[in-house]
Amino acid sequence: GQNIDQPTEMTATEGAIVQINCTYQTSGFNGLFWYQQHAGEAPTFLSYNVLDGLEEKGRFSSFLSRSKGYSYLLLKELQMKDSASYLCAHMDSNYQLIWGAGTKLIIKP
Amino acid sequence: IAGITQAPTSQILAAGRRMTLRCTQDMRHNAMYWYRQDLGLGLRLIHYSNTAGTTGKGEVPDGYSVSRANTDDFPLTLASAVPSQTSVYFCASSEAGGGTYNEQFFGPGTRLTVL
Numbered sequence: 001g002q003n004i005d006q007p008t009e010m011t012a013t014e015g016a017i018v019q020i021n022c023t024y025q026t027s028g029f030n031g032l033f034w035y036q037q038h039a040g041e042a043p044t045f046l047s048y049n050v051l052d053g054l055e056e057k058g059r060f061s062s063f064l065s066r067s068k069g070y071s072y073l074l075l076k077e078l079q080m081k082d083s084a085s086y087l088c089a090h091m092d093s094n095y096q097l098i099w100g101a102g103t104k105l106i107i108k109p
Numbered sequence: 110i111a112g113i114t115q116a117p118t119s120q121i122l123a124a125g126r127r128m129t130l131r132c133t134q135d136m137r138h139n140a141m142y143w144y145r146q147d148l149g150l151g152l153r154l155i156h157y158s159n160t161a162g163t164t165g166k167g168e169v170p171d172g173y174s175v176s177r178a179n180t181d182d183f184p185l186t187l188a189s190a191v192p193s194q195t196s197v198y199f200c201a202s203s204e205a206g207g208g209t210y211n212e213q214f215f216g217p218g219t220r221l222t223v224l
Contacts, residue, residue, distance in 0.1 A: 004151070033212075042199060042215035043152070087151070096167065097213065099151030 004100040006088050011106045012078055020073045020086050020103045028093020032064050032071045035087040037102065043087055046073070075105075083107045112136065113216035115200050121222045122190050130185045130219050132200030140203045141183040142213065143167075143175060145196040152199065158183055190223045197221075 004024040012018040024032070031050040035043040049055055049064035049071060061074040073086055085102040092098055116131045134141065139160045144152040154167030158177040172194060174186045183202075187194055198219045203211035 042217050044215070045212045048212065089151075095211075096154060096157070097152075099153070101149055101151045 004088060004090060004098055006086075006100040006103045008101070009104045009106065011108060012075075014078055014080060014107055014109050016078050017074065017076050018078060018105065020075075020088075020105065022071045022073070022088035022100060024069050024071075024088075024090045024098075024100075026069070026090055026092055026098070029066060030091040030093065030095055032062075033089045033091070033097065034062050034071075034073045035089065037085045037087055039084070046086075078107050080107050080109070113200055113202055113214055115198075115216040115219050117219060118217070119220040119222075121224065122187075124190055124192060124223055126190050128187045128190055128221070130187075130198055130200075130221070132183045132185070132216055133181050134183075134200075134202045134214075134216075135181065136202060136204075136214065137180060138202035138204050138214070139180070140205060140211065141177065142201040142203075143173070143183070143185045144199045144201065145169065145194075146199060146218075147196050155185065155198075190221075192223045195221060195223045 006022045034046040036046050037043040047062035054063045059076045064071045085104045087102045088100040089097040113134045142157045143155040146152050153169050155173050156175040158164045161177050161180045164175050200216040201213040203213045205211045
């Protein structure tokens, strides 16, 4: 079967660093996506990893370990506008996205 | 139009009624998708289309139907709405469907309540 897990909610302080973890189980793998979704809005693409390692994009970085079925999203220099839900999704053998329930990130001043 | 549009923005519907949610994209993307998003659950794929003229079933297709007569439009129809179909519905598109990395772009969503 296919399963994808991430924490329901996390809290962090403005200016700090936060790491959001995602674990998955799948019989076929074609990449790991992270999306950001502000309350009441549509998800927007943040990152894509298909090979092991760290991909850095400004304040956001995403890491993948295929052997461990594990990814994380690292957010640096947190800003209040980063308060949102962060959705992890892996692309299965049929090239469809399987989504986690999302991690709600609360930023406190 | 820029990107993906969905209509209506929100709708309250009596159980048993038929409803079509509209989705239009102007990016000439080949693939389009319909998801539902419910509190505490991830986005769940209802139906998809890898190219105009073809459709496929996702994880939760029962009670829904789609058509893809052209590249731009991908309507989702609820033949006879039930309260369990109360949800936020997102339409998405990507440049390619199947076989390649493809970032999905999402519409603003339709909030549907079935009473």
